[in-house]
Amino acid sequence: MIHEGxxxxxxxxxxxxxxxxxxxxxxxxxxxxxLAVKVIDAESGKWDSRRLIDNIRTDVSIAIGGIIxxxxxxxxxxxxxxxxxxxxxQQWIRAVE
Numbered sequence: 001m002i003h004e005g006x007x008x009x010x011x012x013x014x015x016x017x018x019x020x021x022x023x024x025x026x027x028x029x030x031x032x033x034x035l036a037v038k039v040i041d042a043e044s045g046k047w048d049s050r051r052l053i054d055n056i057r058t059d060v061s062i063a064i065g066g067i068i069x070x071x072x073x074x075x076x077x078x079x080x081x082x083x084x085x086x087x088x089x090q091q092w093i094r095a096v097e
Contacts, residue, residue, distance in 0.1 A: 006053070007096040013039060013060065014089035021082045029068050036064040053095050060088045 016035055020027040039061040063085035070076040 007093065009038065010089060010092040010096055014086060014093060017064075017082070017086050017089055021086070026071065029071055032064055032068050032071075036061045036068070039064065053092070056088065056092045056095050060085065060092055063088045 013035060020031065020035075039057055063081070066076075067078065067081045067085060070078050070081050
């Protein structure tokens with residue numbers, strides 16, 4: 001069984017992504033890295049989880065990394081990167097419901 005805390009974490013990550021994307025000033029790379037660390041730390045086995053959920057968490061952290069990479073190198077379509085990260089967070093929420 002998936003711990004309720006995992007669902008709350010997934011929802012919180014998605015909420016933070018949505019807020020960061022809609023701010024008038026872009027988030028800093030440090031803010032995005034902190035968010036990615038939250039996702040990565042969830043993989044440490046704090047909750048009983050299935051392999052699928054671990055894979056989705058990895059996808060979320062990779063998607064956040066894609067935003068960071070685009071910001072650092074000023075390349076790529078950030079709107080697509082944001083949409084991907086938010087979509088992956090939504091998949092995580094659905095997986096733990």
